[in-house]
Each structure stands twice: as structure tokens, then as C-alpha cells.
Amino acid sequence: MSKLDLNRRNILAAMAAAGGAGLMPSLAYAKGSVTAAMYPGAWEDAFRGIVAPALKKAHNVELEMQPLFAVDQIAKARASRGAPPFDVFVLDPGPRITGIDSGLFEKFDPKKLPSLSKLPAGMADDWGVGVAAQFVGIAYNPKKFPTPPKTWTDLFREPYVSRLGLTGFQTTFGTVSIIEIAKMYGGSETNVEPFFAEVKKILPKVAAISAPAAQPGLFQQGQIDIMYTNTQNAGTLKARGVDIEFVKPETGTIAFFTTMHIAKGAEQANAYKYIDTVLTAGVQEALMKPPYFLAPVNRDVPLGSAGLPLTNLNQMDKFIRHDWSKINPLRAGWIERFNKEVAK
Amino acid sequence: MISASSGTMPKRSGRLAALTRPAEWQFALPLALAFIAFFAAPLFMLIGVSAFDDDRITQLGFAMWRKFLGDPFYWKVTIDTLELGLMTVAASVLIGYPLAIVYMSSGPRVQRVLLFIIIMPLLLSVVVRTFAWIVILGHEGVVNYALMWMGLTPTPLRLLQTEFGLVLSLTQIEMPLMLLPLISVMSRIDPNLRDASAALGASRWRTLFTVIFPLSLPGLVAGCMLVFASSTTAFISQQIIGGNRLVYLPLLIWQQSLVVYNWPLAAVAALTLLVSVTAVVVVISALGRRGTRYLNVT
Numbered sequence: 001m002s003k004l005d006l007n008r009r010n011i012l013a014a015m016a017a018a019g020g021a022g023l024m025p026s027l028a029y030a031k032g033s034v035t036a037a038m039y040p041g042a043w044e045d046a047f048r049g050i051v052a053p054a055l056k057k058a059h060n061v062e063l064e065m066q067p068l069f070a071v072d073q074i075a076k077a078r079a080s081r082g083a084p085p086f087d088v089f090v091l092d093p094g095p096r097i098t099g100i101d102s103g104l105f106e107k108f109d110p111k112k113l114p115s116l117s118k119l120p121a122g123m124a125d126d127w128g129v130g131v132a133a134q135f136v137g138i139a140y141n142p143k144k145f146p147t148p149p150k151t152w153t154d155l156f157r158e159p160y161v162s163r164l165g166l167t168g169f170q171t172t173f174g175t176v177s178i179i180e181i182a183k184m185y186g187g188s189e190t191n192v193e194p195f196f197a198e199v200k201k202i203l204p205k206v207a208a209i210s211a212p213a214a215q216p217g218l219f220q221q222g223q224i225d226i227m228y229t230n231t232q233n234a235g236t237l238k239a240r241g242v243d244i245e246f247v248k249p250e251t252g253t254i255a256f257f258t259t260m261h262i263a264k265g266a267e268q269a270n271a272y273k274y275i276d277t278v279l280t281a282g283v284q285e286a287l288m289k290p291p292y293f294l295a296p297v298n299r300d301v302p303l304g305s306a307g308l309p310l311t312n313l314n315q316m317d318k319f320i321r322h323d324w325s326k327i328n329p330l331r332a333g334w335i336e337r338f339n340k341e342v343a344k
Numbered sequence: 345m346i347s348a349s350s351g352t353m354p355k356r357s358g359r360l361a362a363l364t365r366p367a368e369w370q371f372a373l374p375l376a377l378a379f380i381a382f383f384a385a386p387l388f389m390l391i392g393v394s395a396f397d398d399d400r401i402t403q404l405g406f407a408m409w410r411k412f413l414g415d416p417f418y419w420k421v422t423i424d425t426l427e428l429g430l431m432t433v434a435a436s437v438l439i440g441y442p443l444a445i446v447y448m449s450s451g452p453r454v455q456r457v458l459l460f461i462i463i464m465p466l467l468l469s470v471v472v473r474t475f476a477w478i479v480i481l482g483h484e485g486v487v488n489y490a491l492m493w494m495g496l497t498p499t500p501l502r503l504l505q506t507e508f509g510l511v512l513s514l515t516q517i518e519m520p521l522m523l524l525p526l527i528s529v530m531s532r533i534d535p536n537l538r539d540a541s542a543a544l545g546a547s548r549w550r551t552l553f554t555v556i557f558p559l560s561l562p563g564l565v566a567g568c569m570l571v572f573a574s575s576t577t578a579f580i581s582q583q584i585i586g587g588n589r590l591v592y593l594p595l596l597i598w599q600q601s602l603v604v605y606n607w608p609l610a611a612v613a614a615l616t617l618l619v620s621v622t623a624v625v626v627v628i629s630a631l632g633r634r635g636t637r638y639l640n641v642t
Contacts, residue, residue, distance in 0.1 A: 072602060074605065075601065078605070098605065167588070168588060170599065170603050208505050208587055209505070209587050210505070210584075210587045210588060211584060211587070213583075214478075214584040217475055217584075218478065218482070221479060221482040221483070221484060221485065222482060222483050222484035223478065223482045224483075331603075332604035335599055335603060339417070339588075340417050342588060342589050343589060
């Protein structure tokens, strides 16, 4: 009996030692790494190609990424309360508000970012910092339409409407585009009823009402020839040889920022190093170029050549912005309404 | 219960001995534990979450059930989802059954080629399969190109984002689930039965309906259940080929859980999908059993 106990104790001790030994290198490794949530696709490619090497070089920190869309990041962080599955979020304005409301972020101190002075005013706050701009407008196929569309209402008129691809409120760019269309018909940021009234009239003509993820594929295959989208999608398609042009609607291009936030309970020092690396002029410029097309927020980056709808970040004030703290509470109702209005 | 050899032991350790004695059920233990941990427990959590009134999961109540069941739109979505499954099952039976017969009556070399073609859709990622269907059915796709070239239609037909296109592509995508059980059951049918039927004067059609069909019924039923369950829940295909004008339950679940974070309503939609799909699967299997009995009696 006693021999058995001794054996068990020995085994436990050995296991603990082995476990400890196994843990030690990983602790040491964790010191030099940061886990960031990252949008799958172009963003993930861009960060693997540009940010990871820059972070390694500047701070000797390894970048590990978890490919997750904004909504998935919030869902995952909410599901794993207190033990964040990653250190840094990357979010659109809507999910950002949800994250703040759900208490998912660590208080953010912009002063810890050496690049702060290079950003336009108001880019950073107590919750996080903008790392890329997104511009939303109309994209169309110039081979199919001799005259480019001019305004949001053109989308609902011939010849455009019968080649139009619509998406709903699932994405940020879809939501803000619909708001702008609603405004043209008398609506506002919080009233999209006029959009629904107009959509009902054109529903039989519309070429496709699709999942946002399917839209670039549908455009490439000629199923649709006009859509609302962001400059990044349009740039990516164009770089693949698709006939596509981005148009600034008469009322103005929509702009919003993609922001980064530190997860509650995350290890912070490396998170700040990572976010600052993303904001440095060299990285921002590389991210702007094909095939990535991420619009920069650092004023030192020369814009000009990237096909962006502005030549200087100070023009940002002229773009249409939206207040997501007003939009978020209405969005669930809008999504439900959209389903009901468009369902066959 | 307690065997004679352990009769001298105290009762408690005897029971323990009986439990720890090697037996077949112990082989199933790892699977059973995994099932409890990763399926049964989450399922009960899902049921629990559905019994909350608010998206913060603080207020107990059945508001979400009332909202869902009291809205004709959600009933329509549920029925549309089941209809999609039934249409896909019907199409895969119509195409799959003759194919299975062709498979059974071909030589081993042709069988190998056929089997490869049947399994092929399973070897491709669902995303590739789905995008391939965009290329085939699209406005400027292969089908429309062919139809216009033959002069059958002056303008491209709308095939994508229609129920027809969705059923067509789901039928191709789910076909292996129909054919594999069907073929495995059919290949166990004794070939002598077919010869006996012919020797007794039955025509080939009569042999098919009175001999082959009843004996293949278990495989057909298994295939129908798999195709039904799989096509009603095929979120990616429904989304990309069907588009957002065709609203099915998986889309609602995704929107409520991942876009608006109303987990209670998502749980209600998920349980509705689970219950309604299970109900139809039970009906299919009951029909199969009755059919087998009926055909065996007559």
C-alpha cells in the first residue's frame, strides 16, 4: 500500500515538474507575443505580410492572429467572459459601440502610442484608436454603363436598378449606404422607412439581394454590375482585372474608421507596441498599396496614388459620418424588417 | 447481477466489481462522455438561453418564444425551410435512385469510376462547390451562355437567387448522402432474387418494384433523412446561391446570434430548426418502416 502511494506521489511530482518545465518556455514565449483578432481575407494577408515583420523588427514581438469578423470577435469575447481569447480587437463602428456597452475593453491610454501626434485629432479616445479609414460609395462596371451613376437614387432607377446588387444591414457599409439612400427619400440616420418604401417598388427588378460576403463574387461573375461598397472591395476587385469603378455620390462619400481596442484582462504592453506599429507611417503606407488597399490614418502618408477619394486626411471633415450610438439600438429591428420586406 | 465468484465479497464492492468488469458497453464510454460534454450539455444550455426575455440574458421569461411563434413571418420561414429540404430530397431521389440502379448493374470498372464521381462533391470544399454554382448559374454563366447561343432565350434567365437554382445546386451537393447509403444497401441484395423473379416470369419493371425497391427501402430512407437534414441546414449554400430574398432558419440564427447578439431569439430559432427537422426525419423513418412492412406483407 505504502509503496503504491509513494509511486503515485512520485508520479505526481514528476508530472508537475514536467508540466512546469513545459510551461516555462511558453511563458517566456508569451512575453514576446501578442494575439490579435483580425478580419479574414485582405486584412489578414496584409497584417501577415506587413505588420508582423515590422512588429518583430521594431519590438521583437511575435504577432499571432485569430481570423474573425468584427461581429464574431464580439460574440467570442462575450462568450468567454473574463478570459479574452485575444489581446486586441479590430472593429467597425457598430461592433465597437457594442463592445463598449458590454464592457469588453480595457481603458485605453492614447499617450502610450508614440505615433499619436501623427493622427488627425479625435482619432483616439478612452476606448481605442482608429487604425484605418473606410470610404463607402457606389461601385459600377464602366463597360456596362456608358454614363456613371451620380447619386444614391440612381441605384433605384433604370438602367442601374436591374443590374443592382443589394445587401442588408449585416455590415457597416451596407447599413450606412442604406441610411444615405433613405436620406435622399426624406429619411434620416434614425429613420430608414423611406428606403423600405422605395425598395418595395423596385424589388422585382433588382438583380440580386445577397449576403455581403457573396457580393464581390457576384460582381466578378457579372450577376450584378452596380452596388454600394467600400473602396477596399472595389480596389481588390480592380486589381484582379474586374471592370469596376468607384464613384463618389453627389451628396458625398461616407467615411468611418476601423478601430483597435485592448481586450479586458489582456497583457497590455505588447498590445500597445502592436497598435503603435500599425500606426507608423511606413506600415500605413505599405498597407495602403495594392493588393491590400487599407486607407491610412497617419498624416505622414502621401495619399495621391492609391485611388482613394481624398488627397489629404484633413479633408476627412467633408465626408459623411454617422453616429453609431444612435444606429445600434435600431439595427436589430431594421434587420428583421429587411428580411420581411425582401423575402419572397 | 452479482456473479457467484464475487458472492463472498461485501455487497458494495461487489456492485463496483460488476461495473468495472470488462463489458462491451465500456467501449462506448469515451463517445458517450464526449456526447454528453459537447452535445447534450450545450443543447440544454441552448434551451436555457431561449428562456430569457432580453439579449443580456438576465430576465427569465418566454417573450422570445411568444415573439417567434406569434409572428406569421417566422412560421413562413420555418415552412419554407422544411419545403426546401423536401424538394431537395425529392430531386435527389428522382436523380439518385436511377443512378444507383445503373451503378448496381454495371461492371466493377465502371462502378469504380461512378463511385469516384459520386464521392467527388464531398472532396471539394463547400465554398468551392458553391462558387462553382455561381459560375454555372450566373447572369453570364455557362447555362445562360449555352441557352442564348442555342437561341432558346434572347436575354439571360434568372437562375441564381431562385428556389429552383438553390434546389438544383443542393441536389448536386447533397447527392453523395443519398447515393452512398442507397448503394451500400442495394449491393447487399442477393442477385439470385432478381434471377428468381425473372425465372418466375416477372418483367424487369415488376422485379424493380416488387423485389429491388422494397429491399432497397432502408437505404433510401437513410439517404432521405441525411439529405433532408443536411439541406435544411446548409447555411453557406442557402446564403450564396439563394441570396437574401430566400429567408431560411439558418440565416435567422446567424443574424440573431452574430449580428444583433440577441442570443435568446437565436436559441428559439435554432430549437425550432432542430425540432422541425427532427420531426420530419422521424416521419420519413416511420414511413420507411411502414412501407417495408407493407411491402413485405403483400
